[in-house]
Amino acid sequence: MSAPLAPAAEARLAPAAEAQLEVRDLTLSYDGIRALHGVSFTVGAGEIVTLVGANGAGKTSVLRAISGLAPFGGSIRFEGQDLRRVPAHRIVGLGIAHVPEGRGVFGNLTVHENLRLATWQRRDRAGIEADLERVLGTFPRLRERLRQPAGTLSGGEQQMLAVGRALMSRARLLLLDEPSMGLSPRLVQEIFRVIEEINRSGVTVLLVEQNANMALHVASRAYVLETGAVTLSGTGPELRGDPRVREAYLGA
Amino acid sequence: MSEALVYWLQQVLNALQLGSIYALIALGYTLVYGILTMINFAHGDVFMVGAFFCFLSAVYLGLPFVPTLLLTILGTALLGVLIERLAYKPLRHAPRVSAVITALGVGLFLENFTLALAPYPKNVPALLDNVTWDLGGVSLSSLQVIIIFLSLGLMLVLDHVVHRTPVGMAMRAISWDRTFVPLMGVPVNTIISVTFAIGAGLAGAAGTMYALAYPVIDPYMGIMVGWKAFISAVVGGIGNIRGAMIGAFLLGGVEIMVTAFFPSTYRDFVAFTLLLLLILVRPYGILGQPRTQKV
Numbered sequence: 124m125s126a127p128l129a130p131a132a133e134a135r136l137a138p139a140a141e142a143q144l145e146v147r148d149l150t151l152s153y154d155g156i157r158a159l160h161g162v163s164f165t166v167g168a169g170e171i172v173t174l175v176g177a178n179g180a181g182k183t184s185v186l187r188a189i190s191g192l193a194p195f196g197g198s199i200r201f202e203g204q205d206l207r208r209v210p211a212h213r214i215v216g217l218g219i220a221h222v223p224e225g226r227g228v229f230g231n232l233t234v235h236e237n238l239r240l241a242t243w244q245r246r247d248r249a250g251i252e253a254d255l256e257r258v259l260g261t262f263p264r265l266r267e268r269l270r271q272p273a274g275t276l277s278g279g280e281q282q283m284l285a286v287g288r289a290l291m292s293r294a295r296l297l298l299l300d301e302p303s304m305g306l307s308p309r310l311v312q313e314i315f316r317v318i319e320e321i322n323r324s325g326v327t328v329l330l331v332e333q334n335a336n337m338a339l340h341v342a343s344r345a346y347v348l349e350t351g352a353v354t355l356s357g358t359g360p361e362l363r364g365d366p367r368v369r370e371a372y373l374g375a
Numbered sequence: 376m377s378e379a380l381v382y383w384l385q386q387v388l389n390a391l392q393l394g395s396i397y398a399l400i401a402l403g404y405t406l407v408y409g410i411l412t413m414i415n416f417a418h419g420d421v422f423m424v425g426a427f428f429c430f431l432s433a434v435y436l437g438l439p440f441v442p443t444l445l446l447t448i449l450g451t452a453l454l455g456v457l458i459e460r461l462a463y464k465p466l467r468h469a470p471r472v473s474a475v476i477t478a479l480g481v482g483l484f485l486e487n488f489t490l491a492l493a494p495y496p497k498n499v500p501a502l503l504d505n506v507t508w509d510l511g512g513v514s515l516s517s518l519q520v521i522i523i524f525l526s527l528g529l530m531l532v533l534d535h536v537v538h539r540t541p542v543g544m545a546m547r548a549i550s551w552d553r554t555f556v557p558l559m560g561v562p563v564n565t566i567i568s569v570t571f572a573i574g575a576g577l578a579g580a581a582g583t584m585y586a587l588a589y590p591v592i593d594p595y596m597g598i599m600v601g602w603k604a605f606i607s608a609v610v611g612g613i614g615n616i617r618g619a620m621i622g623a624f625l626l627g628g629v630e631i632m633v634t635a636f637f638p639s640t641y642r643d644f645v646a647f648t649l650l651l652l653l654i655l656v657r658p659y660g661i662l663g664q665p666r667t668q669k670v
């Protein structure tokens with residue numbers, strides 16, 4: 124074996140070798156108004172990649188395109204498969220789970236039902252039960268509230284439910300849209316700890332955050348999105364050291 | 376039994392029969408509203424088509440009660456799916472008033488299509504030997520028993536489907552917020568079709584039973600019954616399944632009681648007035664709740 128690469132270089136080499144997700148020249152419009160102007164990036168298997176950017180930069184739109192919730196131009200490939208013509212409800216079956224902005228839990232369903240709904244396309248009862256135990260192990264608060272309507276959970280608990288629900292699909296790629304939004308600093312720490320734990324178990328994470336500080340700490344690589352285009356990219360430490368990022372996103 | 380008691384028991388029985396039929400139809404309004412927040416104004420006419428399917432099956436196919444009932448349910452379920460796919464789905468993102476107009480148009484189409492094929496009222500043959508029992512002065516017919524128990528049975532099945540099965544779970548999730556349901560792997564359009572099939576199938580069952588209880592049918596029979604079922608659903612709390620059942624039995628009860636005290640021409644006037652008053656007191660209906668917007 125050759126000398127170990129510096130962490131930064133290693134992270135940068137990883138995606139080129141085995142890009143699990145490859146987004147190329149992504150464009151997306153709302154009522155004829157362009158929100159994304161050709162966004163390109165890659166996510167390698169096992170990475171945590173973050174997209175940071177201000178309000179309205181287009182972060183959510185990128186995730187919506189990947190999940191099939193909005194029609195797009197350009198190309199999105201996941202594990203080699205073109206996602207263009209894949210209907211939204213088939214995406215999760217391919218191995219991509221999406222925790223949407225604002226959590227998107229179903230408030231009229233119980234916590235248990237929310238978790239079960241995410242296994243719609245799975246038929247392996249035993250596996251589902253095992254995954255339920257695993258999720259409840261990660262989020263013990265949910266176990267106490269299994270029979271409670273999800274609408275009665277606190278914001279933090281709903282966020283945990285949303286992440287737990289995504290895990291129920293056994294995804295290989297997890298899309299997280301602002302998981303720290305509206306959480307207390309302690310819960311933010313907690314949710315980031317869980318994200319790293321999930322990642323260590325082998326799940327790739329594409330993390331959208333306005334909390335650039337935390338995101339850049341956990342991410343192996345990051346892309347900065349500004350008004351629908353990528354303006355900067357690099358490893359987490361690189362971007363944290365970049366004066367432009369420090370000024371615009373880290374408040375330094 | 377005292378004469379008064381006999382009289383009241385008889386009225387309760389009649390109210391149960393009428394309420395069952397209203398309930399089966401009201402469920403269709405409430406299911407569709409729950410999932411699409413849309414009033415399917417063609418639903419009363421689907422009920423009417425159900426009565427005509429029953430007539431066709433009995434007269435032209437010569438089928439007995441059970442096959443006729445099943446065929447009618449199947450036929451109206453298919454009609455419900457077709458209506459949604461052809462008329463409502465293309466307008467799902469259009470302004471709400473367009474959907475209302477379209478639903479009214481579909482209703483008029485069904486009425487006039489039926490009128491073209493059946494310009495005169497039809498007589499539905501008795502598919503069941505109607506036995507009448509005398510229970511200490513209260514008369515109970517086998518048809519009444521069948522209507523009440525079959526309706527209650529169908530309602531229990533529906534309640535189970537909605538609250539205890541994956542399809543029902545998906546229906547409830549869509550009714551909360553459709554946006555993110557596909558992320559769960561749930562095909563939203565399929566679930567919407569299933570909802571229309573169930574609602575229309577129940578209206579078909581109601582049409583069959585109505586045609587057996589009141590055997591002269593015509594293309595406009597769905598209008599008034601449809602309105603009453605719709606009002607039942609609103610009174611119970613539209614979108615709420617148990618509410619629709621409660622509202623329907625309440626309306627059935629009020630109607631029967633009004634005719635017991637007033638000339639029968641007062642029936643609809645008094646019944647509707649009472650229900651309007653109830654809505655003024657409880658704007659979201661008996662079991663309905665204002666939807667608190669979750670962010």
Ligand SMILES: Nc1ncnc2c1ncn2[C@@H]1O[C@H](COP(=O)(O)OP(=O)(O)OP(=O)(O)O)[C@@H](O)[C@H]1O
Nearest residue numbers: 153158176177178179180181182183184185224333
């Ligand atoms: N449903 C919509 N209809 C019209 N325009 C939209 C819609 N959703 C987003 N946009 C516009 O697209 C652009 C990108 O929005 P997007 O939600 O992707 O940004 P974001 O980076 O996720 O912002 P935030 O940090 O506030 O969540 C914005 O200008 C926004 O106004």
Ligand SMILES: [Mg+2]
Nearest residue numbers: 182183184224
């Ligand atoms: Mg966003």
